[in-house]
Every structure is written in structure tokens, then in C-alpha cells.
Amino acid sequence: MLTSLKSSNWLSTSTLIRREYFVYYVFFLVLLFFTITLQESSFFSLTNFMNIIRQTTPITIMAIGLTFALAGGHIDLSIGSVVALSALVAAVLMQLVPMPVAVLGALTVGVVIGLINGLLIEWLKVSSLLITLGTMGVITGLSRQITNLESVPIIDSSFNFLFGSGSFGPVSILLAWTIVASLLGYVLLRKLRYGRHLLAVGGNESGARAMGINTVKIRIASLVIASTSAAIAGLLYAGRLHGARYTLGEADLLTVIAAVAIGGTSLFGGRASIMGAVIGSWLMGLINNGLILSGFSTNEQMIARGLILIVAVAIGVKEQQK
Amino acid sequence: MSNDQLKQPALTVKNISKSFGGIQALKNVSFNINKGEVVALLGDNGAGKSTLVRCVSGIHPPDSGEILVNGTSARIDSPQDARDLGIETVFQDLAVIPEFDITANLFLNREVLSKNPLLRLFGWLDDKSMQATASRSLQRLNSRIPNLGEAINKLSGGQRQAVAIARAVNSGADVVIMDEPTAALGVEQSAQVNDLIKLISSQGVAVLLISHNMQHVMETCDRAVVLLRGESIADVRINEVSPRDLVGFITGAQRLSA
Numbered sequence: 001m002l003t004s005l006k007s008s009n010w011l012s013t014s015t016l017i018r019r020e021y022f023v024y025y026v027f028f029l030v031l032l033f034f035t036i037t038l039q040e041s042s043f044f045s046l047t048n049f050m051n052i053i054r055q056t057t058p059i060t061i062m063a064i065g066l067t068f069a070l071a072g073g074h075i076d077l078s079i080g081s082v083v084a085l086s087a088l089v090a091a092v093l094m095q096l097v098p099m100p101v102a103v104l105g106a107l108t109v110g111v112v113i114g115l116i117n118g119l120l121i122e123w124l125k126v127s128s129l130l131i132t133l134g135t136m137g138v139i140t141g142l143s144r145q146i147t148n149l150e151s152v153p154i155i156d157s158s159f160n161f162l163f164g165s166g167s168f169g170p171v172s173i174l175l176a177w178t179i180v181a182s183l184l185g186y187v188l189l190r191k192l193r194y195g196r197h198l199l200a201v202g203g204n205e206s207g208a209r210a211m212g213i214n215t216v217k218i219r220i221a222s223l224v225i226a227s228t229s230a231a232i233a234g235l236l237y238a239g240r241l242h243g244a245r246y247t248l249g250e251a252d253l254l255t256v257i258a259a260v261a262i263g264g265t266s267l268f269g270g271r272a273s274i275m276g277a278v279i280g281s282w283l284m285g286l287i288n289n290g291l292i293l294s295g296f297s298t299n300e301q302m303i304a305r306g307l308i309l310i311v312a313v314a315i316g317v318k319e320q321q322k
Numbered sequence: 323m324s325n326d327q328l329k330q331p332a333l334t335v336k337n338i339s340k341s342f343g344g345i346q347a348l349k350n351v352s353f354n355i356n357k358g359e360v361v362a363l364l365g366d367n368g369a370g371k372s373t374l375v376r377c378v379s380g381i382h383p384p385d386s387g388e389i390l391v392n393g394t395s396a397r398i399d400s401p402q403d404a405r406d407l408g409i410e411t412v413f414q415d416l417a418v419i420p421e422f423d424i425t426a427n428l429f430l431n432r433e434v435l436s437k438n439p440l441l442r443l444f445g446w447l448d449d450k451s452m453q454a455t456a457s458r459s460l461q462r463l464n465s466r467i468p469n470l471g472e473a474i475n476k477l478s479g480g481q482r483q484a485v486a487i488a489r490a491v492n493s494g495a496d497v498v499i500m501d502e503p504t505a506a507l508g509v510e511q512s513a514q515v516n517d518l519i520k521l522i523s524s525q526g527v528a529v530l531l532i533s534h535n536m537q538h539v540m541e542t543c544d545r546a547v548v549l550l551r552g553e554s555i556a557d558v559r560i561n562e563v564s565p566r567d568l569v570g571f572i573t574g575a576q577r578l579s580a
Contacts, residue, residue: 193433193445200419200430207417210381211431212402270421 022315023263023276027283034290041293048289050172054164054240056285057174058083058233059252063259063277064185065229070260071189072222073202073269074121074128079230079256081139082113083249086234088143090159091152091244099156103163103235110231111224113139118220128223143246151245154238163239177236178278181229185274188225198222202269254305259284262312284308331393332357332528333378333409333497338387340373347373348384351554353547355497355528360519362539362560363532365549366572371532372414374549375499378530379411380404392496402431410490414501416482420475424467425449425456427474428489459492460484463518480511484518491522498522499530504538516542536565550574 035044042048062079069076086106093102113135120131154160166173189195200208201215209215230249238244261267262283263276284305291301333355340348348370355361365371377384380401389396391407398404404411411417418427429452436446453470460467467481474482483503490498500519504512512535519542523529533539539546540560548556548571556571570576 191446193435193447196426196433196447197431200422203419203421204417207413207415207419208430210379210401210411210413210417212380212400212405213431270419 019315020264020273020276023279023283026262027279027286030283030286030290034286034293038290038293043290043293046170050170050175052282052285052289053175053178054172055288056281057164057178058236058249059255059259059284060178060278060281061181061229061233061236062226062252062256063263063281064181064274065226066256066260067185067263067265067272067274067277068189068198068222069128069226070265070267071195071202071269071272072198072219073205074219074223075132075257075267076114076117076223076226076230077129077132077253078113078117078136078139079226079233080249080251080253081136081143082110082227082230083234083237083252084143084244084246085109085113085139086231087238087244087248088147088152088246090235090238091154092146094154094156094159095152099159103159106235107228107231110228110234113231114224114227115220117227118223121223122216122220140246147246149246151243153243155242160239160242163235164237165240165242174236174240181232182274182278185277189272189274194218194221199270199272202266202272204270251302254302254309255284256281258305258309258312261316262308266316267313330357331355331390332359333530334388334390334393335374335378336388336390338374338377338384338389340377340382340384347552348377348549349552350387351549351552352387353554353557355530357496357528358523358526359545360523360529360531360543362543362546363530363549364539364546364568364572368551369549369572370552371549372501373552375411375501375530375532378404378409379499380409405431405493405495408494408496409499410493410495410497411499412483412486412490412501412503414505416486418474418482418486421473423473424460424470424477424485425453427485428452428456428459428492430489432493455492460488463488463491463521478511479506480508480514483507483511483515487515487518487522491527495527497528497530499532501532502534503531504533504535512538536568539568540565546571548572 066076066079086109089109090102090106093105117132117135120126121128162173164174197208197213197218200213201218205215234248237248259280260277263273263280265272265276287304288301291304331354336352337350338348339346339350351370351374363371363374373382376382378389378398380398380403383399389398391409396407398407419430434448434452434455435442436448438446456470463484467484474485477485487503503515507515516538519529519531531543543560545557545559546568547554548568567576
């Protein structure tokens with residue numbers, strides 16, 4: 001009797017709730033909770049949901065990117081800092097060169113930082129946690145340096161439309177970004193050979209190497225994907241806010257990791273879910289929005305995010321131990 | 323299982339040496355395996371068995387010496403080189419991906435891609451075709467595996483071993499190296515693996531078997547090569563020796579030049 005109680009512990013989710021569906025249940029419960037508690041306000045409305053999408057899309061894109069780094073067994077703490085640098089590079093370049101070139105420049109920032117992260121991790125054989133903690137510091141400093149802590153406005157209206165401000169009727173263009181990124185991420189992870197090899201490397205590195213998989217190349221690519229996704233997120237912030245500032249993405253790292261972790265991606269490699277990351281990011285957006293409408297402060301939102309990360313990691317670790 | 327009439331060498335190792343730092347793990351080791359032959363590689367812990375396997379499977383290329391595959395000299399600098407030459411290794415830890423299902427493990431780094439040339443360019447996987455081939459190849463090995471969609475970490479030790487062996491044979495390998503395939507298995511499962519070894523050798527595959535179990539060596543192998551402190555000290559036909567002789571070679575109490 002005691003053992004049967006123990007094994008149906010809600011944390012050992014396989015018996016009651018399958019891990020990959022966990023985020024959907026939580027999402028639904030949180031939605032239900034706020035719908036009931038915030039009946040007077042406009043929580044349950046298309047306008048508000050579109051608001052959530054608008055605010056969450058950069059997080060969603062970063063979560064999809066980070067899923068790749070985690071799938072291969074690495075983490076990228078520098079993504080938040082890449083957001084600001086990419087946005088600033090785009091904003092500054094747009095004053096000098098045509099818009100598409102500026103966008104390309106910002107994306108190059110993402111690719112190059114991903115390459116640097118990947119090469120340092122694989123060559124020095126140092127934990128990605130430490131390397132990307134270091135690059136995070138360097139990049140944050142750079143962003144503050146190049147603009148002297150000032151914000152840079154973006155007046156190019158086609159850029160602003162395409163990268164966040166545009167909408168078709170009530171539907172924000174950011175929803176299209178979310179859908180396209182989710183599909184691309186899903187196909188790359190689940191349908192293409194690259195994703196299969198990445199998960200193999202994350203699941204059993206020496207085994208994957210023994211089977212002839214180039215683990216170094218695969219993992220460097222995963223960090224480039226994570227970093228480039230962060231650069232895209234930076235563009236999406238810049239387009240929505242019509243400008244860039246060194247503070248962009250500052251507080252996103254925790255939100256992104258929590259979103260990915262609660263979505264069912266293992267923080268230790270080998271198991272990853274793109275849809276989990278997307279729903280996880282929406283859950284974070286939903287909670288944020290609900291807390292704001294309920295009158296909670298940003299401090300309290302941050303506490304909520306931290307708690308969610310701890311719960312998500314606890315569930316993940318329990319799962320791993322089985 | 324002896325195939326004296328078919329004396330075609332599948333794998334020949336000539337004067338292989340390998341050192342790590344100041345320690346010489348292999349000294350001028352030479353041996354030969356013919357097609358369809360099962361050769362035991364014996365030796366105490368630290369004798370150099372695993373190093374030799376890693377040299378042949380491309381994980382640690384040797385410092386000097388030559389490896390010939392089907393009679394021609396071959397360069398093996400990476401695991402991929404070895405696999406391309408038809409040398410497959412069933413590692414002690416099996417090198418399977420625990421989260422992957424059987425099919426994905428069978429085709430690891432040998433994935434079948436879509437026939438559509440555009441999708442193929444991006445490396446689009448053809449999972450249906452892989453599933454079909456997987457089920458056929460497992461049937462050929464008479465393995466009792468319930469469901470190809472099952473994740474490897476849900477299988478028993480013997481079933482995992484069967485998957486790892488099937489992966490090695492699946493690709494049409496000429497040489498299969500097995501590092502202690504029965505070490506972690508029970509009596510019945512060990513017997514199944516031995517049957518599997520006999521089956522693939524009867525299909526012409528050359529097998530190099532590392533084992534500590536003298537009974538299994540006597541039952542399944544044609545020949546035994548014994549390493550002692552990195553040197554090959556015996557190369558004998560199994561039906562000409564007793565288990566006691568083999569143990570004597572392994573401990574160094576008995577010597578017999580190859």
C-alpha cells in the first residue's frame with residue numbers, strides 16, 4: 001500500500017501524467033485559473049491573447065533555439081545578452097546601410113557568437129555553463145560600450161512592420177513568426193538527420209562518437225542555432241519597440257530556461273521537445289500577463305518565474321533518476 | 323564452424339603498436355581472421371584487448387603497423403572510416419542511445435533518407451523505410467524483439483545486445499568485433515548471443531570476440547589470440563587446446579609463439 005502510494009507520487013509523472021503532456025495540463029490549469037479569478041478584467045479575450053503572443057514571441061523563438069543547445073547536452077547562458085547586441089547592431093547599422101544589410105549584420109552577430117561559444121566549449125573541453133557565462137559578460141559589456149548606454153531609435157517602417165509591429169487585422173505578425181519558427185524547429189529536430197544526430201550526441205556522447213557521428217560539429221551547430229535564434233529575438237524586440245537598448249533581453253534568460261524545462265526538454269541532453277518549448281513559453285507569458293492583471297509587481301513575477309524553473313527542473317530530475 | 327576451405331582473410335593486423343603517454347599498450351601485435359571465422363581475443367585486464375579493438379574500430383588509430391581489410395591495406399583514422407570499410411564494433415557499453423527506439427538505434431549514422439531529391443538535400447529521414455528494413459533484419463537474426471518503436475532503455479540486457487549486434491550485421495559488415503557481449507547477461511541470454519554469433523559467422527562474417535568466459539570461447543570460437551602485457555603470446559586453434567591451456571596463456575604461465 002505504501003509503495004503504491006509512493007509510486008503514484010505526482011512527481012513520478014509517467015503513471016499519472018506523461019511527462020511530454022505535463023506542460024499542456026499546467027497551461028490549461030493556469031488558463032482556467034486566471035479566467036476565473038480575472039473575470040472582471042479582459043483576461044479571456046482575443047485582444048489580450050494577442051497581447052501575450054506579442055510579448056512572448058521573442059521568448060518563444062529563444063526557447064526553440066535553446067532547445068537545440070540543450071538537446072545536444074549544452075546550455076547557452078549568453079542568449080539574453082545576444083538579444084541586446086543584435087538589436088543594437090541592427091539599429092546602428094540601419095542608420096548607415098540599407099535595412100536588409102542591417103538585418104543580415106544582426107544575424108551575423110548571432111552566428112558568430114554561437115561559433116565562438118561552440119568552438120571554445122569543444123576545444124577547451126570546458127562546461128558550456130562556464131564558457132557562455134563568460135561570453136554573456138563580454139557581450140553585455142560590449143552592448144553597453146557601443147552605445148554609451150543610450151537607446152538607438154529605428155525609423156525604418158518596413159523593418160518595424162516586419163519585425164514585430166505589423167499586424168493583419170487583429171492578428172499580429174509576431175504570430176506568424178511563432179508559427180514559422182515552431183515548424184522549422186520541429187522539422188529540424190524531428191524530421192532531419194541533423195536533429196537525430198544531435199539527440200544521439202545528447203543522449204550518449206561516446207556512443208554517438210563510436211558510431212562515427214561528428215559530435216563536435218553537431219554541437220557547435222546547436223550553439224549557433226541557439227545564438228542565432230537569440231539574434232532574431234533581438235530583431236523582434238527592436239521592431240516592436242521601434243528601437244534598441246542595451247537592457248533588451250536582460251531578464252529573459254530565466255524565463256527562457258524555465259519555459260524550455262517545463263516543456264519537457266531535459267537540461268542534461270538527449271530529450272527535447274519543440275512544441276513543449278513553445279507551449280512552455282506561452283505558459284510563462286500567460287502567468288506574467290495574469291500576474292500583471294491581478295496587480296502583482298515585476299518583483300513578484302520574477303519570483304514566480306524562479307519557482308516555475310525549480311519545479312520544472314525537479315520534475316525533470318525525478319524523471320532522469322527513473 | 324570451421325571454414326578451412328574458405329581461407330580468405332577478412333581482417334589482418336600486422337605489427338600494431340600503440341602507446342599512451344609513456345605506457346606501451348600494444349607491442350607489435352599481429353593476427354588474422356578469415357571470412358566466417360570466429361576468433362577469440364583473450365587476455366587479462368590491462369593486457370591490451372580493448373586498445374586493440376579501439377585501434378581497429380578507429381577510436382584510437384595505432385602509432386605504427388598495418389591493418390588490411392579483405393587483403394588490402396586500409397587507413398582507419400576514425401570510427402566512420404572503420405564502418406565504411408565494413409568493420410562494425412559492438413562495444414561493451416553497446417553505444418546505443420537509450421532514449422531512441424530500436425529502429426533509430428539500428429540506423430544510427432546510417433539513416434535512410436527520403437527519395438525526394440529536394441528533401442534528401444536537407445537530410446530528411448525516411449522513417450517508414452527504416453522501420454521496414456529494421457523488422458526484416460531483426461527477423462533474420464531470429465531475435466525476439468516485441469516492438470520496434472520501443473525505446474532501448476525499456477529493453478532487457480539481452481534484447482539490447484541483440485539490437486547492437488543487429489546494427490553491426492545490418493549494414494552488411496564483413497568484420498564484427500564484439501567486446502564482452504555476454505558479460506552482463508544471464509545464462510539464457512548468453513546462449514542466445516552465442517547462437518547469434520554462430521549464425522552470422524555461418525553467413526560469412528568474420529567475428530572477433532573478446533570474452534572472459536572460457537566456456538563460451540570453447541563453444542563458439544575457432545581460434546584464440548592471447549595478449550599478455552600488450553604482446554601477442556599465443557595464436558591457437560580452439561580444438562587443439564584445453565580451457566586450462568588458455569588460462570595458462572592468459573596468466574603468462576604458459577607461452578607459445580604465434
